[in-house]
Amino acid sequence: MTISRRSLIAVAAAGSGLLALPLVARADGTLDEVKKRGTLRVGVTQAPPWYSKDPKTGQWSSGLGVFMGKAMAQSLGVKFEPVEVSWGNAIAALQGNKIDLMFVLDATAERKQAVDFPATALLWYSLAVLARDDLPVKTWEDLNKPGVRLSCAQATTVDSFLTKHTPKADIQRFPGNVEAIAAFQSGRVDAVGMFHPPLLAARQKLGKGKLVVPTPAESVPSSVAARKGDTAFVAWIDKAVGEYYRSGQTQKWYEQSLADFGLDPKTVPPIIKEMIT
Structure with a gap:
C-alpha cells in the first residue's frame, strides 16, 4: 500500500x-x-x-x-x-x-x-461540581454568589462557562484538574468544577463532597x-x-x-x- x-x-x-x-x-x-x-x-x-x-x-x-x-x-x-x-x-x-x-x-x-x-x-458528560456536603447547590445561580469559592482548570471550557454563569463567585483558576481538585481537598475552595468523569475518581479518593450537575445542565457527547x-x-x-x-x-x-x-x-x-x- x-x-x-x-x-x-x-x-x-x-x-x-x-x-x-x-x-x-x-x-x-x-x-x-x-x-x-x-x-x-x-x-x-x-x-x-x-x-x-x-x-x-x-x-x-x-x-x-x-x-x-x-x-x-x-x-x-x-x-x-x-x-x-x-x-x-x-x-x-x-x-x-x-x-x-x-x-x-x-x-x-x-x-x-x-x-x-x-x-x-x-x-453524555455533564458539567458538574464536587461541592462541600453542606453547600446548597441545585442551580448555577446557587453558586453565583459573593463568598462562594470555585476552582477550575484555567483556559478551559469549564473556565469559560463559570466566568459567564457565575461571575459573582470567587473563581480560582489552576493549571490543571489535579491542582483544582487539590484546592477543594485542602478547603481553599467550596467546590471544584469540571465535566463529571474526573470528579468520580476524585470523590472516591477523597471520601467527601457531593457530586452535582447544576441546572440548567451543560452536557457534551x-x-x-x-x-x-x-x-x-x-x-x-x-x-x-x-x-x-x-x-x-x-x-x-x-x-x-x-x-x-x-x-x-x-x-x-x-x-x-x-x-x-
Whole structure:
C-alpha cells in the first residue's frame, strides 16, 4: 500500500498524540474479519467506571466499555478480546489494526480526520461540581454568589462557562484538574468544577463532597471510535449503541460499573441526556 506525503500530513494534523501511522490495508470489512477471527478486539485502559481490571484475576471484569464490548461481541457470536491501550495511543491502535473499536473517545474534529465515529452518541458528560456536603447547590445561580469559592482548570471550557454563569463567585483558576481538585481537598475552595468523569475518581479518593450537575445542565457527547472508511462497521456500531442507549441498558451498565467502583449510583449524574435535569 503506497502512502503519500499528503496522507501522512493529514494524519499528523489530526492532533497531538495521534501517530502518523499508515492505515492497514484489509481485503475484508471489519465485520467479516471479526467473524473469521472469532473475537471483537476492544481497546481498554484502567479507567473506572469506563474500564476496570480486577487486580486479583487480571481480568477486565467491569466498566461500561467492558460490559458493552462483551454484549456486542456476543451479538456477533464471537468472543470479547480486550486489548490494552492508552487514551493517547488508541487512535494509532485503530489505524494499525490492533483493535476494532474504542469506547468513550470524544468525536473531536481532529480525531475525525483519523478515525470514524457513529452518528449516535454513546453517552453524555455533564458539567458538574464536587461541592462541600453542606453547600446548597441545585442551580448555577446557587453558586453565583459573593463568598462562594470555585476552582477550575484555567483556559478551559469549564473556565469559560463559570466566568459567564457565575461571575459573582470567587473563581480560582489552576493549571490543571489535579491542582483544582487539590484546592477543594485542602478547603481553599467550596467546590471544584469540571465535566463529571474526573470528579468520580476524585470523590472516591477523597471520601467527601457531593457530586452535582447544576441546572440548567451543560452536557457534551462522547462516542465510539473505529477505523476510517468501513461504513458498514460504523453503521453496525451506530445501531447497537443507539439500541443500548434508548433501552436504558447503557445507563444500567454505567450504574453497575459505578457500584463496582465503590460509588452509589444515586449520588452520581446519569449519562443519558434525557435523564439529566
